[in-house]
Amino acid sequence: MxxxxxxxxxxxxxxxxxxxxxxxxxxxxxxxxxxxxxxxxxxxxxxxxxxxxxxxxxxxxxxxxxxxxxxxxxxxxxxxxxxxxxxxxxxxxxxxxxxxxxxxxxxxxxxxxxxxxxxxxxxxxxxxxxxxxxxxxxxxxxxxxxxxxxxxxxxxxxxxxxxxxxxxxxxxxxxxxxxxNTKSKESTLPPHVPKAQFDELPATPGVYLFKDQSHKVIYVGKAINIKKRVLSHFYTKKSKSYLMGQEMYHIDFEETGNEAVALLREADLIRHFYPKFNSAQKKPRNTYQIISYKNQRGIIQLAVAVSKSFDYSVITFYNRAQAVEKLEWMCEEFQLCPRYCSLQITTGRCTHYKLRDCEGICAGEEEVDHYNTKVNAAIDGLQNDKPTFIIKESGRTKSENCFVLIKDGCYQGYGYVDHDVAVNSIDECETFIERKTPNYHTYQIINTYLRKNEMRNVVSLDQLSA
The missing domain is CATH 3.30.420.10 (Ribonuclease H-like superfamily/Ribonuclease H)
Structure with missing residues (x-):
């Protein structure tokens, strides 16, 4: 021109x-x-x-x-x-x-x-x-x-x-x-961010943080390709991207080596910073627990309750339907009473349409001690049903591996180790991980990963020790 x-x-x-x-x-x-x-x-x-x-x-x-x-x-x-x-x-x-x-x-x-x-x-x-x-x-x-x-x-x-x-x-x-020059994209980039910051972005998996003039985090995102994803925000005519660009002054990023940890890190950072332009993961999500307590007759009762950090919680779920399904399994597997598992509201003998193996605790036909022994066995069985494994993924460089640790069914965090470092036990894994707090979103991320990958890259406790 x-x-x-x-x-x-x-x-x-x-x-x-x-x-x-x-x-x-x-x-x-x-x-x-x-x-x-x-x-x-x-x-x-x-x-x-x-x-x-x-x-x-x-x-x-x-x-x-x-x-x-x-x-x-x-x-x-x-x-x-x-x-x-x-x-x-x-x-x-x-x-x-x-x-x-x-x-x-x-x-x-x-x-x-x-x-x-x-x-x-x-x-x-x-x-x-x-x-x-x-x-x-x-x-x-x-x-x-x-x-x-x-x-x-x-x-x-x-x-x-x-x-x-x-x-x-x-x-x-x-x-x-x-x-x-149409390739420069200068006119589409946020006005307050030097182009050099965009030029320095890597084309690798990770998370990125947009910050305002005072370095307050206003948005957190994850990407398989950080540079491509960041730039894509400003090629769109969406109002949110435009308004976000007007408040941006700085971009930070963290490379994670793989998408799974990028998702987990994004959830962690959103929880920590509560950024202005993130919305989906800021919505409150109920968690549910199977709780146990003794009633006036001394019978141990089970129930599903919205999570409030009960001291008598048996296990926590991030979906009510899954909690009820697990409670039904306990009731059927250990011949518990639907009435005392809060699966049926009645003052007399239970008449649940699906669970029919109750031995009569609700009608006074079963000893309390015998019933409570079955409940305790069900609780023990539930505790033993919490798997321990690691998800093995690509590291940030060719010389390292990344792993995500799930212990007793609960997300613990993730870490990186060099290829030449042998990790032979969960205790050794725990020395390498960065501890994280599990929540609804990390639960969903890990479950989606396991379904999508059909247990590929999953190493069980037995395999780790072998």
Missing amino acids: NLENQIYAVVDVETTGKGLGGNRITEICIVRMQNNQVLDKFVSLVNPQQPIPGFITQLTGIDDSMVDSAPLFSEIAQDVLVFFKDAIFVAHNVGFDYNVIRNEFKRLEIDFTSKRLCTVRLSRKLLPNKSSYSLGRLCYSLSIPLDNRHRAEGDTDATVILFQRLLSLDDDFEVIQSFL
Whole structure:
């Protein structure tokens, strides 16, 4: 592309601030430039056809009365299109202004597209090592006048001067040409994150963390290919990805060597940081326990209860149906009474449709001690039904292995060992693992892994000791 006589349209919009999809323009300013000179300017208030929130009025000074008699966007759309004709769209944080204007045109069934440049990202490249790249801070550090802040014309006038400075620093257009290259993706990347951070991302399995300006974690994700997955967030037009990108300043990552541990680590980090833009794994999930207690007759009763860390819990489940199924198995296997296993509500003899092997404790036909002996045997059988094994997976390098430890049916954590290190017992495994707290999500991850892989990569306690 020959940029010598290229026309640029420098833009700023003020909006109602109601998320990307519902964000409507309240004011717009466009300045056409060519050969580093201003050709023309378009400025207009816009009736957004919705109330302007108080915090927006406080920021911009634009209120409902100011836009009440202003034109609708549909009434100025053709004028706006004229200003963008044959021009490259330029804005400070271009993704915001471009998407808001594109959505306004979309409501009018007009497909608006344009090449675009972001003066935030250009400034990072051509004016490195600034403490901040916000428009206000940049203008202050470069002695650029910024009058009428947070109004479309004031911000656009300052962006024009900034862009003129940037053009003078790139007199051969090498940087601008590289930014306009479709492969560079500069215009789609979050404005506050240096491209170098994206370049450093590995194409390996692991987790990634998006952080805001104060390094607070706002999103955690997992990936088979970290670089590809991170970039995919910003190729989409979804509102969540866009809003997340506006708050991002830093990216961290951890390589895990395999997808299974990436999933487990993601669940652990979401539980720890409770990030703003994660939703699914933050929803509370009930866990269930089979509990045992003695009633007034001295009979040991069993029941399924929502988990509250009962001291008399026998086993914990992350699904009520599985807990009931296991209780039915105990009842049938050890000839227990459905009434005293809380599987049937009755005050007399049990009459369960499926479980018919009760020996009469409910009717006074069985000794309490005999019945309680069977209950204790059932509890012991349940405890013995908790498997111990490891899941063996790829490590982070070719010279190491990764393993996930399940002990007595409960997820313990994961660890990495070099190929030449022999691990021959669970005790030895435990010296290598990073301890983790099991929860509903880790339970689901491990169960899904076992179903999907049909027990491949699973090493039992007997095999480990052999």
